[in-house]
Amino acid sequence: MAILVFIExxxxxxxxxxxxALGAAVRLAGTLGGPVVGVxxxxxxxxxxxxxEAGADRVLLASHEAFANYDGAGFTAAIAAAVAAVSPxxxxxxxxxxxxxxxxxxxxxxxxxxxxxxxxxxxxxxRLVATRAVYAGKARLKVTFRATPAIASLRPKMFAPPPRxxxxxxxxxxxxxxxxxxxxxxxxxxxxxxxxxxxxVTEAEIVVSGGRGLKGPEHFALVEALADAxxxxxxxxxxxxxxxxxxHGDQVGQTGKTVAPKLYxxxxxxxxxxxxxxxxxxxxxxxxxxxxxxxxxxxxxxGIVGDLFEVVPAxxxxxxxxx
Amino acid sequence: MLxxxxxxxxxxxxxxxxxxxxxxxxxxxxxxxxxNPYDEFAVEGALQLKEKLGAGEVVVISLGAxxxxxxxxxxxxxxxxxxxxxxxxAVALDSLAxxxxxAAAIRPLSPGLxxxxxxxxxxxxxSVGPMLATLLGLPCATAISKFELDGAVAxxxxxxxxxxxxxxxxxxxVVTTDKGLNQPRYASLKGIxxxxxxxxDEPIAEPGQPGLEVLALELPPPRAAGRIVGEGAGxxxxxxxxxxxxAKVI
Numbered sequence: 001m002a003i004l005v006f007i008e009x010x011x012x013x014x015x016x017x018x019x020x021a022l023g024a025a026v027r028l029a030g031t032l033g034g035p036v037v038g039v040x041x042x043x044x045x046x047x048x049x050x051x052x053e054a055g056a057d058r059v060l061l062a063s064h065e066a067f068a069n070y071d072g073a074g075f076t077a078a079i080a081a082a083v084a085a086v087s088p089x090x091x092x093x094x095x096x097x098x099x100x101x102x103x104x105x106x107x108x109x110x111x112x113x114x115x116x117x118x119x120x121x122x123x124x125x126x127r128l129v130a131t132r133a134v135y136a137g138k139a140r141l142k143v144t145f146r147a148t149p150a151i152a153s154l155r156p157k158m159f160a161p162p163p164r165x166x167x168x169x170x171x172x173x174x175x176x177x178x179x180x181x182x183x184x185x186x187x188x189x190x191x192x193x194x195x196x197x198x199x200x201v202t203e204a205e206i207v208v209s210g211g212r213g214l215k216g217p218e219h220f221a222l223v224e225a226l227a228d229a230x231x232x233x234x235x236x237x238x239x240x241x242x243x244x245x246x247x248h249g250d251q252v253g254q255t256g257k258t259v260a261p262k263l264y265x266x267x268x269x270x271x272x273x274x275x276x277x278x279x280x281x282x283x284x285x286x287x288x289x290x291x292x293x294x295x296x297x298x299x300x301x302x303g304i305v306g307d308l309f310e311v312v313p314a315x316x317x318x319x320x321x322x323x
Numbered sequence: 324m325l326x327x328x329x330x331x332x333x334x335x336x337x338x339x340x341x342x343x344x345x346x347x348x349x350x351x352x353x354x355x356x357x358x359n360p361y362d363e364f365a366v367e368g369a370l371q372l373k374e375k376l377g378a379g380e381v382v383v384i385s386l387g388a389x390x391x392x393x394x395x396x397x398x399x400x401x402x403x404x405x406x407x408x409x410x411x412x413a414v415a416l417d418s419l420a421x422x423x424x425x426a427a428a429i430r431p432l433s434p435g436l437x438x439x440x441x442x443x444x445x446x447x448x449x450s451v452g453p454m455l456a457t458l459l460g461l462p463c464a465t466a467i468s469k470f471e472l473d474g475a476v477a478x479x480x481x482x483x484x485x486x487x488x489x490x491x492x493x494x495x496x497v498v499t500t501d502k503g504l505n506q507p508r509y510a511s512l513k514g515i516x517x518x519x520x521x522x523x524d525e526p527i528a529e530p531g532q533p534g535l536e537v538l539a540l541e542l543p544p545p546r547a548a549g550r551i552v553g554e555g556a557g558x559x560x561x562x563x564x565x566x567x568x569x570a571k572v573i
Contacts, residue, residue, distance in 0.1 A: 070488070072453070072463060097483040101465045104450035107419055108457035113534020114418060116448040129538065134447050138340040139349075141446075142538040143417075186462040186492035189478075193486040200484040206572075230573065241502075248468070248503040249482050254336045254444050255360050255502060263572040274336040280546065284570040286562065292551070299546050302565055306555035314556035318563055319573075 001089035003029055004082060004149070006102070007040035007051065007059065008094055011068075014046050017094040017203070019054050019161035021154055024121055025092055026055035026162040031123040032089055038170065039082040041075045043068040045172060052170035055162040060085070060175040069188035070098050074179050076105040081177035083110055088149045090128060095153040103153040112147040119158045119260075119281070128152075136254035136277035156202050157260045158281075194249070198227075201235045201252060206263045209235035209252055209279070213268020213289060213308055217245035222312045223267055229319035235259065235279075237269045253278035268308045271296030288312060324379040324435035324494075326369040328403065329425055329455070330362040332387060332394035333445040340542065347537045348414060349445075358394050361440025363401075363507035364500035368470055369438050370402045371505060376472075380404045382432070386424050386528055388412050399518035400510035406521065411528040415537045418446075420530035422454035427529045430459060434495060436477070441466040441499040452499035462492040468503040 003025040008015045018038075025036045038051055038059035043066075048059040062078035064071075079102070083091065093103040095117040107114035115121075115130035119140070122129050127144050130152050134141045145151075194200075201207050208230060210223040220234070227234045236246040238253050252259055254274040264282035269275060271287070271294055279285070280299050287300035288311050297303045304311050334340075334354045341350040358366075369381045383398040384407040385391045395406040409424055416424075429437065437456075442449035449465070456463030468487070469480035477492050482501065492498075510518070552561045566573045 076457065097466070097481070097488075100449050101453055101463075104418065104422075104448075104453040105457045105463075107450070107534065108422060108454040111419070111534075114448075114450055114454075115535060116418070116450050132447070133543075134540070135334070135338070135340050135349075135445055136336075136447060137543065138338075139342070140541045140543055142541065143535040144538055146532065146534055146536055183460075184462050184493050184496075186464050186490050186496070188488050189491050190489040191483075191486055192489070197485070203484055248501070251502070258447075263566070263570070272337075273339070280543070284566070284572045285546075285549070286566070297549070297551065299549070301546075301549040301570065302562060303549060303551045304553060304555070304558045304562055305551055306558065310556045311559065314559045315562065318559050322563070 001032065001034045002037050002086045003032065003034060004086055004088035004091045005036060005038050005056070006079065006091070006093040006099065007038045007048065008096060008098055009040060009042050009046040012042070012044065012046050017096055017156055020156065020159040021092045021094050022051065022054045022056060023162040024154055024159040028090065028121065028123055034089065037086050037088070039079060039175065041067045041078050048172045049169045052168040053165050055165060056170040058171040058173060060173055062175040062177050064179050066179065071185060072101055072105060073183045073185040075102055076109055077179065078175060078177045079106050080109050082175055083149060085175070091149050091151045093153045095155050099153050103151060107151045110149065112149055112151055113145045114151045114153070115143050116153050117155045118152050119155050121152055133258065133281070136274065137258055137280055138277050155260070198233045201233050201250065201259050202257050204233035204261055206230045206232035207235045207259055207261045208232045208265040208267060209237065209269060210240065210267045211237035211269030212239045220245065226265070226312055226316045229316045237275050266296050267312055269296055270294045271299065324376065325432060326373065326379060326381050326436045326438065327429055327432065327434040328365050328369045328381060328383045328398065329437065329439045329451070330366065330383050330385045330394060330398055331359045331443045332356050332385065332391050333359045333443055336360065336444055342540050342542065347540050349540065356390065356394065358397050359440050359443045361442055361444070361500060364502065364504045365438035365440050366398050366401050366403060367505045367507040368500055369436070372472060382407060384409060384425065384428060386411060386421055392523060395523055396518050397510065399521045400514040401508055402514060404521065406523040408523050408525045409528040410525050411530060413530060415533065416530050417533040417535040418448045418450035418454055420533040422451045422458055424528040424530045425451070425455050426458040428526060436494060437497045439499045441501045452497055456497035461495055461497050463497040464490045464492055465499045466501040467498050468501045470498065470504060
């Protein structure tokens with residue numbers, strides 16, 4: 001049976017996260033069999049044929065002028081049409097800001113189970129087993145699906161893109177669906193870019209986060225300089241977000257974002273359990289803290305005990321000299 | 324206007340998770356239960372709107388066993404007018420079963436606005452809001468950090484990767500709330516006393532069949548012990564060496 005993959009695009013460009021979902025689909029297709037079929041909602045073709053190199057056998061294009069922006073009701077209707085056309089065993093959606101809104105709607109419309117924000121997805125003994133991080137990563141819930149199609153949204157950075165099949169092209173086919181103007185719908189009326197144009201902490205390869213050890217919002221310049229030298233995005237602990245030093249979108253932890261970058265650098269963060277929950281699936285963790293007993297050192301791969309006001313500038317300077 | 328706020332009782336965020344003997348659920352012994360932090364923004368949003376409009380009613384609704392009543396009382400103490408406790412002893416209900424239960428209870432009430440927290444910090448699915456909207460055929464905006472009602476149109480802002488998105492939706496509609504939307508109030512002593520007298524209806528929930536089956540709840544594999552590479556700025560060269568040569572992350 002087929003695996004249907006939602007291909008996310010923004011402003012006419014396929015988002016890199018689409019490749020993570022295709023990566024999961026290609027691996028599962030090895031066990032489940034069946035083609036990997038993409039479905040994309042867009043105002044016009046964002047270059048879908050190229051997804052052949054990322055393992056898509058074909059891609060259905062639901063095009064409508066309203067799809068220049070996210071249209072939850074319209075996207076859901078289009079995906080439901082794709083589900084009816086392809087009869088997939090599994091529908092994969094990235095757990096992005098858009099995907100987290102869309103995947104539950106698809107599940108409600110198809111009346112099937114959604115495993116949201118999965119960190120792993122395997123075919124075991126003839127059934128699909130999804131692993132979800134719960135309690136912000138303090139535990140993992142393994143679930144299976146009672147009905148077809150199974151729907152899973154995939155946490156960013158947890159699924160590797162597929163090996164590139166150079167030169168392969170996916171067939172792009174128009175998808176017939178009904179865009180019902182009578183449905184009351186939420187409409188996107190505008191966008192604003194975040195200051196600095198940095199990647200969101202959930203998407204960044206490297207994240208440098210600052211905590212109360214910085215003593216004041218003005219000292220976040222140290223964290224920003226280090227992040228700059230590393231090509232990283234800046235995160236923050238709950239304490240400093242609650243104190244109003246940083247916007248809530250920067251918060252990493254149980255009441256903020258869960259991140260899994262390649263490298264996570266915690267600066268002046270003691271490591272409250274609710275913060276650790278949000279970052280402990282990072283591949284490599286570095287902690288800089290003056291308190292050798294700080295809980296952050298229990299999850300850190302590498303630590304420096306010391307005054308961050310000396311260590312961080314030294315680290316930034318050393319990185320700039322060697323790059 | 325009638326506003327509904329869907330709330331959930333969750334373990335305190337400082338809880339150390341232990342797995343119950345069934346291997347599939349949280350060991351409840353020793354857990355402190357709180358109102359889901361994101362739901363506080365939803366309750367506050369509804370109360371502020373009611374105050375601004377100077378009219379209407381705020382009804383909080385929650386699904387669960389007997390213990391959920393204390394969380395409903397805390398929302399009543401914040402200022403909600405009345406509560407609905409959708410009673411069920413079923414455990415391992417997935418988001419779809421919860422959304423179905425809520426939809427069945429809410430549909431006959433024809434609310435103008437339905438508020439939920441963007442996610443519950445226990446299950447972390449962030450799914451019930453958009454599922455409920457879909458089941459009720461209502462427009463929906465998730466994870467909003469700004470809200471304004473202009474006649475019959477809600478204008479909201481939500482964070483997306485790398486920025487934010489402005490969204491307009493006609494009422495009746497569903498919104499789920501993110502941190503930053505407002506500063507939830509503390510219940511006053513007067514509010515707490517008044518909450519004791521506010522009515523809580525107790526209909527039986529109709530969740531239907533969940534879409535998921537829970538196989539296991541497990542603790543994540545522990546991280547291998549790390550090491551302190553040194554003290555002070557003098558340890559920087561060694562840190563850079565291990566990041567390049569051992570971890571290969573820079």
